[in-house]
Amino acid sequence: MARHPAYRRYTRRMAGLGAAYVAAILVAATFIPDGSPPTPAAIALALVPGIAVLGVIWTMGRLLLELDDEYLRLLEVRKFIVATGLLLAFASLWGLLELFTAVPRVPVFYAFPVWCLGLGAGALYNRLTMGEDGSCP
């Protein structure tokens, strides 16, 4: 079955941004010493990987805009909703634990990775509720 062109563009963009993200993290880890004060240079270098993250968010938005097949777009939106719900649930519950107990603090940096894990849960939800048609090609 032919893959929708929007998915091909999405994969290509994600691969490029993923490589840029890893490279930027390596640069930041190399040039910013552990426990560095928040100097303008350190802040600027630390935020460079964030450009790639913003690119990933833009890429996800573009996927929804470029998917002209309404059913495939629905599947993607359902994944986003499941991921968002799981992230909000995790953040709220863990936040309460942090507020009232001595559990370790989870850096907010992990919000996006947790959301991406939620996309996997969303894909599983699509598969379970839509059967073979629930998998994005």
Place this chain on the structure above:
Amino acid sequence: MKNRLKILRAERDWSQQALADRLGVSRQSVNAIETGKYDPSLPLAFRIAALFNLAIEDIFSSPSSGE
């Protein structure tokens, strides 16, 4: 929503992919509509109706309508 898409497609001896190509959608979309897992938007329902030269209500019907 119930529909006669599978019957109409079979009458023309079209595969799901052939119908999907004519409608400009994915084969998954056609299968999801045929199996009642997904109700198409009004614009897509009009495209389906136009392809078969039928009215929308000749293809789609509400489960509560009893038709």
